[in-house]
Amino acid sequence: MTSTLDTPARTLDATELAAVRADFPLLARTLRGGRPLVYLDSGATSQKPEVVLDAEQDFYAQRNAAVHRGAHQLAEEATEAFEDARDRVASFVGVSPGSLVWTSNATAGINLVAYAMSNASLGRGGAAARQFALGPGDEIVVTEAEHHANLVPWQELAIRTGASLRWLGVDDDGRIRVDELDTVVTDRTKVLAFTHASNVTGAITPVSAFVERARAVGALTVLDACQSVPHLPVDLTALGVDFAAFSGHKMLGPTGVGALYGRRELLEAMPPVTTGGSMVEVVTMESTTYAPPPQRFEAGTQMVSQAVGMGAAASYLHELGMDAVAAHEAHLAGLLLDAVASVPGVRVIGPTDTRDRLATVSFVVDGVHAHDVGQVLDDAGVAVRVGHHCAQPLHRRFGVASTTRASAAVYTTDEEIEVFREALTGVRAFFGLEVS
């Protein structure tokens, strides 16, 4: 095995890992033909521990009421649960609760920032919001490694405002070209949006270099933290980004909820996007004044039970210790890379060493389409993702239309990766291709 840990952090021992797995009811189920499930699709969505399921159930069974309104005891308790969840998630990523906005998912969080900038470009938010305004001559910079969720909203913002979209390339190892920062990010750059870790290559971005360059030119940074928050210790304050979005469902929490972090002074200056109830101060027939953040960005009835579930997920991960989670997954990354490297005719798209990468490994099986690879793996009970993983430009960069992706999480075991390896070994033979 080539796996090495960058830091000698505490990892999960066999007993702890068994206990973790016992927390996830779904991991115990079997599939067609009675085969045990080997879930290697956590990059798409994670499974949920019982504490998360219980938190949602308990909210509805005991405390359900409208939050932030009503004077009755249930309303108080519901509001407390909702805000307690915000505290937990905020603290989990090292920020203050007042700078954390609930969104329906990470995509919605990124779009919120893009549309707020759009509104500011139309003059909404007054002088304070002028810092978010874009127009012809301004530039938005993204990277070729982005998930469509951190690309398309910026393409659209560029079209609406007349700004130009530029991007940093990706090198042959699947890492973002940090060396292009100085040439692509310039005084014209108003926004630098980039992923913390690629959902395809698993490569972790050196955030500090991006933040440093953005600050030097006065650009705002927007971090897609979907793949990092569930797998690494993440302190958004220490990273120094201006905005960051992540989702609940990838970090052991429910679907339907995500979070957008924004530096408090930026959120205070930013015009609202979705408007309506719950986000206002004074409404007359002529005009409206808006609530301070985060409520300004939380119009309408919120996804309260899901937020409570996401709070429970953050606490669950916090109690395991993100250092231990990251150490366990660094070990798994090594095993996954070894497994893929051991099978002839299989090529990794992304870094082939364990340095600065997640246990997310995408690969191509020569002569076999990813869908067909996934089908054969499924027959062995192994769940992987196939396709372009919402990152078509990155696949195009490597000259492929689709890849197969195995992605692990805290509950993944060495034995599961061995089942995956064995199943992968049989793929080319099944389709009548040479296996040596």
Place this chain on the structure above:
Amino acid sequence: MSTGSMEQLYQQVILDHAKFPHGKGLGVAGDLHLHTGESHQVNPTCGDEVTLQVDLDETGVVRDVRWDGQGCSISQASVSVLHDLVVGNDLATVDEIGGTFRALMQTRGAGLDDDAEETLGDATAFTGVAKYPARIKCALLGWAALTDALIKTGARESS
């Protein structure tokens, strides 16, 4: 390693068509006849794509089908089989075959009656695909392109 369900899904007919596809390679401009239609279809979930050209003669019989594409063995084999099934047939027959194939995809792997199997010929091999809901759209990609391309020939109304 397999329990047999893989062999049911990937019947030899499918693997053969995927490896040695029929009708693959688009026609050049000079080949185009009066009633030629072309359609490009993409499966947005996986990026599989097919471009299909259909050429009708003056009596409405399919003179030729040419196609190009990239994708999984199910999608590529399905277009290859489609080529064999529709070339030389009139539109009523093409519609019957297409309708029967779509019906087959709704059987969850149970298959259709003998008459239907006779209509479908090699396409009967796709019976196992219907057991895997995620793969049905792979098998139907070429048929969606054919429907659209036929509309574009102008030989029939859309709808």
